[in-house]
Every structure is written in structure tokens, then in C-alpha cells.
Ligand SMILES: [Zn+2]
């Protein structure tokens with residue numbers, strides 16, 4: 630089969646690789662129909678060597694497809710089923726999985742990212758390939774509901790694997806709900822997903838801070854009630870108070886999470902509110918400083934973090950079936966697998982009009 634392979638920093642190639650095989654009775658093989666390039670994949674593109682990625686690693690943790698083959702112990706999916714895969718593998722049975730904290734599953738691993746951090750579940754190859762081996766398939770794969778089974782709905786489904794789940798995780802971590810005021814910092818795929826999720830939750834004001842006109846107009850289409858382009862904390866404080874009830878946002882989802890965005894988050898959040906951090910700059914050694922004085926004197930909760938793999942998928946599928954959620958506009962760009970290195974380049978250069986690239990396999 631063909632797959633996207635990491636050969637070194639800024640050296641990705643689509644080439645012939647070995648077909649995956651069932652290695653354990655709980656494995657499934659999925660024929661990939663659509664895969665996405667993630668902002669976090671760009672960290673591998675730029676610094677995979679420092680993360681310990683060996684040449685030959687196959688990348689990609691966002692994919693959907695059709696089950697091709699299952700091991701003897703797989704119960705919940707069968708060959709021919711259309712499925713979403715969670716971005717990472719989890720067992721569904723350990724203490725963390727049963728508490729909904731799949732990010733800490735004792736057998737957790739992440740497709741296409743195993744060399745960096747998540748090795749205790751066993752290395753799993755990425756899904757930017759024609760086929761993927763999915764370990765612990767009963768807990769890691771999710772059957773696509775009949776109402777979303779048409780191939781034309783793949784772009785609705787694919788964002789649920791990671792970015793939509795991640796944006797939702799920020800909202801849930803921040804205790805967002807109907808009638809609350811939400812600020813989303815960042816107009817990338819995760820920020821736009823948080824905007825869209827806030828609308829599905831019935832939030833009141835949904836204010837998106839970003840710096841790209843095309844993305845902010847996407848944000849308006851996905852549910853933002855206001856967009857802001859300033860980086861100045863005083864201006865953010867004033868504009869957010871004007872757009873809310875004068876007190877600021879109940880929840881700030883910071884999809885960037887660097888020192889500057891955190892200043893904006895503190896300016897936007899109301900006393901007693903929550904800042905949910907979803908950004909990954911710390912992966913690149915840039916740890917944001919936190920305003921602990923503001924945290925203490927105004928009782929700000931700082932939360933967020935890695936998504937519990939797959940935990941939100943059923944709920945998000947229900948919302949999609951009900952017509953309350955359709956993040957497909959976030960997949961701005963469709964390419965064939967062979968053009969995946971171009972897709973990485975377009976996303977890394979923030980090419981005009983490109984938010985997120987989807988790879989189509991047929
Ligand atoms: Zn991702």
C-alpha cells in the first residue's frame with residue numbers, strides 16, 4: 630500500500646510501505662477513506678527528529694474508513710462497517726477509561742505519534758496511509774450512524790476524530806453550557822471547532838479572536854457572534870466586556886496557549902471563570918507564563934489538556950445526526966494522498982484560504 634512516511638525534519642514522502650496485518654485478536658484493519666493533516670503533525674514535520682521519530686515512521690492520527698478485517702476478539706465492528714477511529718488507542722476498561730479520562734488509559738497510544746510520548750500502548754503507525762492497523766478496536770473505533778453513511782458526509786465526520794473533539798473538550802473542561810459567554814482564542818481548526826461546539830451547546834456570546842480575515846469569516850459561519858483581531862490585552866478586556874454583560878466571558882478556550890494568548894485569556898475571562906488551554910507550544914519547548922496573581926485574586930480556573938480519546942465521539946455524532954453540528958467547512962482543502970507533503974507545506978506556510986487539509990483516498 631501507499632503511505633506518508635517521515636524521513637527526517639521537513640522530509641515527508643508518500644511511498645510504498647508494508648500492508649498492516651492483524652497482530653493481536655483485538656486488532657482491526659481499516660481501509661482509510663479520508664484522513665486529515667493536524668496542526669500537531671506540523672510539529673513532527675518540523676521537529677520529528679528531536680522527538681525521537683525514526684526515519685520510516687508513518688504519520689497521521691485523524692482518519693475514517695471502512696473495516697477491512699478484524700481479529701477474533703473484536704465484537705463491536707465487522708468488515709464492511711464505516712467507522713471513525715479515535716485519534717489514539719484506548720482500552721475502554723481500565724480505571725481511567727471508566728472515569729472518562731482516556732488520555733491516561735494504561736494502554737493508550739496515539740496513531741502516528743507513538744515515538745514521542747505514548748509508547749505504553751505499543752507503537753501504532755499513522756493513518757495517512759491506505760490502510761491502518763487499529764489496536765483495541767472495540768474501544769477505538771466508532772461505527773458511523775446510518776444517517777451519516779453517505780460518502781458526501783465524510784467531511785462532517787472526519788473533524789470529530791480530533792479537532793472537533795478537542796474544541797469540545799475545551800468547552801466541557803471549562804464547564805460551558807447554554808447561555809454562557811465564550812471567548813475562543815485562535816482561528817485555526819481547533820479554535821473554529823470550539824466556536825462551532827459553543828453554538829451547539831447554546832452559548833450566548835461566542836467571540837473568536839484571530840488574525841486571518843478568511844478564518845474569522847469561517848468562524849462567523851460556524852457560530853461566532855463576534856470576531857476580534859486585536860492582541861492588546863486592554864483592548865480585549867474592553868471589547869469582550871462590551872460584547873458580554875460587562876463582566877467578561879465565563880469560559881475562554883485558548884487554542885494557542887502561549888504567553889501572549891494567555892494574557893488575552895486573562896483579560897477576557899470574568900472573575901470565577903475558566904481558561905481551558907488546548908495549545909501545544911510547550912511541545913516545542915515554549916512554556917507559556919501564567920498570571921498567577923490574576924488566577925488567585927479572581928479565582929480563575931485553568932484547565933484543558935489532551936482529549937480523552939474518543940470519549941466525546943458518540944455525543945458529537947448525535948449532534949451531527951440531529952443537524953446541530955457540521956464542522957465540514959473547517960476542511961478547507963482536499964488533496965489526494967500522493968499530494969500529502971504539499972498539504973503539510975500549505976498548512977505550515979498558512980497558505981491563503983487553507984485551514985485544514987483532508988486527504989481523499991478514492
Ligand atoms: Zn490532530
Ligand SMILES: [Zn+2]
Pocket residue numbers: 719720721722723724725726727733734735736737
Ligand atoms: Zn483504558
